[in-house]
Amino acid sequence: MQDEVLYRESFPILGNDYEHGGEVATKVKSILKELGISSTIIRRLSIANFEAEMNLVMYADEGRLEFTVGPREIEVIVADRGKGIPDIEQAMQEGYSTATAEMRARGFGAGMGLPNIKRNADRFDITSTPGIGTTLRYAVSLTMPAASETQ
């Protein structure tokens, strides 16, 4: 949990709203740019946010994406009300997908979403209750040097 909040904002996301799917991720990206966050951080977080937003649009009824900028990290919580994920371990495997033809026609549903969010985050956690909904909690560090810098 963040001990100090420098900025926090929350956005609603509607399930099945493909027309606007991706707008929250691009709004958050603009805000982070205005806050002066480095493009290294912004790109990784924006990719994670876009995948999380599209997952919510595709699989949930409704939910919210909230991001919090602290002194050490940017934390994102994406919580939805929906059918949930019965087997998280299976859902985390690249290529595993329950996508419909419409989802694939829009370029998503290849089973890359959750692994891609985890890959772009320094901290990642997912909880889900079938029939209730899913909560993703992930963060990108503002202080940790990139892996390539430490080698």
Add this chain to the structure above:
Amino acid sequence: MDIAPLAKSAGMKLDEVRALLNCDVICGSNRLDSDITECFAADMMSDVLAFCKPRAMLITGLTGVQSIHTADVAELTAILFVLNKKPVQQVLDILQAKQIPVLSTPYTMFEACGLLYGKGLKGGYHERDKVAEESRKETMELPGSK
């Protein structure tokens, strides 16, 4: 995997891509001097988000709003739609607010990729086992990085 391009090239200007592929300029006619050195061709936006390097040009047949958001969040230089595909007005309205030039070519994706490859452009992707490390390194080099 390292596939060498047919021709040695320092890249192309987007305007050269436009001329080579008989493109219509959908958006960003004032940004045709953008440098293109790498491309990523896909209709799966998740693959683009997972593997595409920043600054690459996206070649796709998907003209929906998610293609635009994908190019935006992945920091891509331009979008090339194949098969003469054009976005609907709602997508054009969103494009107006972005700084991403968009072209449309009558060629198929295979032909467009082949012609660009023949001019020396390279695949702009991270290998699967190096994605996390390379994407961090690449974004360190983006304009505005600290």
